[in-house]
Amino acid sequence: MMQQANRPVIFITVPLAPALMAQLSAQFDCLQGWELQDALLAGEVWPAVRAVVTTGAAGAARQLLQALPAVELVACLGVGFDAIDLDYAREHGIAVTTTPGVLDRCVADTALALLLAVMRRVVQADRFVREGAGCRAVFRWQAVCRASVAALSGWVISGGPLRAVLRPLICK
Known part of the structure; x- marks a missing residue:
C-alpha cells in the first residue's frame, strides 16, 4: 500500500461490496486485512492504522487490535459483534460502532x-x-x-x- 499524504489509514478485515470498497478507497488508505493474515500471525504491527472496518462475522480479535496501537474505531457492518473483543476495546478507549436494526x-x-x-x-x-x-x-x-x-x-x-x-x- 502506498500511503497518500494526510489520508487516514484503515484496516479492512474482509472484502466488502465493490461500491463500498471504492468509496473507502477514495477517502482512506486501505489495508486489505484478508491479504495480511500471515503478517498478523507473524506479529507485524501497523502503527498508522486509525480504524478497522469489519463485519459481524469477521470481527476484530484482540490479536488484530494489539497490532494496531493507534486504532481509535472499530466500525462493524451487518449483524452481530460477538467476534469483536469488546473488553480490549473498552480497556483501550476504542470506540465500536454497529448497525443495529439495519436488517x-x-x-x-x-x-x-x-x-x-x-x-x-x-x-x-x-x-x-x-x-x-x-x-x-x-x-x-x-x-x-x-x-x-x-x-x-x-x-x-x-x-x-x-x-x-x-x-x-x-x-x-
Whole structure:
C-alpha cells in the first residue's frame, strides 16, 4: 500500500461490496486485512492504522487490535459483534460502532414471504406446474391464509417490522 499524504489509514478485515470498497478507497488508505493474515500471525504491527472496518462475522480479535496501537474505531457492518473483543476495546478507549436494526425490515419481509409460501403451498405449486401435472390434475390451493396471517400478527410485538409488513393483510 502506498500511503497518500494526510489520508487516514484503515484496516479492512474482509472484502466488502465493490461500491463500498471504492468509496473507502477514495477517502482512506486501505489495508486489505484478508491479504495480511500471515503478517498478523507473524506479529507485524501497523502503527498508522486509525480504524478497522469489519463485519459481524469477521470481527476484530484482540490479536488484530494489539497490532494496531493507534486504532481509535472499530466500525462493524451487518449483524452481530460477538467476534469483536469488546473488553480490549473498552480497556483501550476504542470506540465500536454497529448497525443495529439495519436488517429488521428485510428479515420481516423474508418472514412474510416464507409464511405465504408455506400457507399457499407455493413450492408444491411450482413443482406441480414444472412437472406438467397441470394438464392432468387440479392443484389444491390452501385457502385460509388471511385468517392465519391475522392471528400471527397478534403475536408480533406491537410496532415491530413484521407487524408493519403484515398490516395490509390483516382482516378487519
